[in-house]
């Protein structure tokens with residue numbers, strides 16, 4: 046679930062070299078020209094959308110998601126799981142099949158180290174909710190990024206926008 050940040054953003058790096066690399070082969074220049082035209086058309090369409098109403102809508106939507114972010118107070122960047130276990134008492138029945146559990150844990154990775162934290166029964170629901178809240182945070186961050194990129198293209202990303 047934490048694979049998101051590691052992924053290379055699509056189209057961020059290497060796209061242009063890929064297109065140029067096709068130059069000597071089949072219709073490289075033509076393809077490049079076509080892509081350029083498409084980008085120009087997209088850009089033109091986007092610029093046309095720059096109306097006060099459009100900006101207000103973007104800012105209002107962003108504020109809604111920012112407000113939702115502020116409610117995610119239980120967030121835990123980790124994975125919840127339950128498992129059965131054996132203990133260190135040599136003659137315990139758990140060593141003959143009757144293992145203890147299930148016991149709840151939340152695995153959290155910091156840097157390169159993953160730790161499994163035991164979760165008491167009374168805290169299970171809150172921790173599960175916190176794990177879901179973190180996933181929601183990532184969704185909201187992606188959506189707000191899209192809005193901010195659009196604001197940037199419109200030249201309206203200043204940091205002083207009123208909601």
Ligand SMILES: [Zn+2]
Pocket residue numbers: 131132133134137138139140145
């Ligand atoms: Zn035992």
